[in-house]
Amino acid sequence: MKKIMFNDKYSLTQAVLDGRKTMTRRVCKYDRPNETYDIVFPVFEPNDYDNDGNIVSPLNYAFGWKNDKGDFTGWNIPKYKVGEVVAIAQNYSDCGNMPDYELDEDGYPIMPKRSGFFNKMFVRADLMPHHIRITNIKIERLQDISDKDCLKEGIYKGQCGSADTHFMDAYYYKGDIQPYCTPREAFAALIDKVSGKGTWESNPYVFVYEFELVD
Structure with a gap:
């Protein structure tokens, strides 16, 4: 099972758990290099479909950029698939679940520096109590x-x-008391906080994942 991380500083994980956040945008790896490149999509073969006509190729929803010289950026491939159930990453200290750590002589768990107790980047997906389904x-x-x-x-x-x-x-967005006149102005400020200053202005291509909370 895969896991997905949401920003805690701006309470986005809690927004997902509260059912207030049901969508997330993730910047694609390859942007259009320049105006000589056109968008291209995979061409699927019969064996890329299941018996119900659904695309099962890992390149489903993928796209890339290519110019008339044949230069190709590579495929932008979504990390998640429609219908996939994904674990919401939380620190072990927040979610209450922990792996079996080795104990020290006093009986306390020995947690390595890269421990999911401190950093949810290193948690195991199978120990996460909450999940979303990509819709x-x-x-x-x-x-x-x-x-x-x-x-x-x-x-x-x-x-x-x-x-x-x-x-x-x-x-508004959580973590900021600055009022914004429109939802887009508030989101533009938030995405620059979460993904780095200038993200909104650079206007990259993004994969948009819509999801529902499973548990």
């Missing part, structure tokens, strides 16, 4: 996100102002 995958530029999808990404609606003047609708 849809699409490819788009980051800035093509809709207001509706921003809310699925964990942006939430609130208000700003005061009773002395008037209240107005605003949008």
Whole structure:
């Protein structure tokens, strides 16, 4: 089983567990090198389909970039597949599950520096108590996100102002009290925090994973 990580600093893991976040965007490995490159998709053969007509090739939803000289970037391949159940990565200290660590002379577990107790990057997927199921995958530029999808990404609606003047609708993400006029403005600020300053402005191609919480 695979695992997926969400940012804890901005409470995105908790947003998934609360059912407020049902979508995530992951930057594709290969962007379009320049305007001479056109998008290309795999050509599937009969053995790439199962008996029900579903594509079972690992290149399903993959795409790449190629120019008329034959230069090819390589395939952008989604990490997850529609229908796949994926473990939500959490530190062992947060989720309560732990592997069998070797004990020291006092009976305390010996945790290596790269321990899932401290860093969820190193946890085992089979020990995670919560899972999501991928329900849809699409490819788009980051800035093509809709207001509706921003809310699925964990942006939430609130208000700003005061009773002395008037209240107005605003949008926020956890970990920041700055109000934004639109969901897209809030998401743009969030993605730059999570994925690095300038991510929104660079407008990369992304895989968009929509999912549902299983447990």
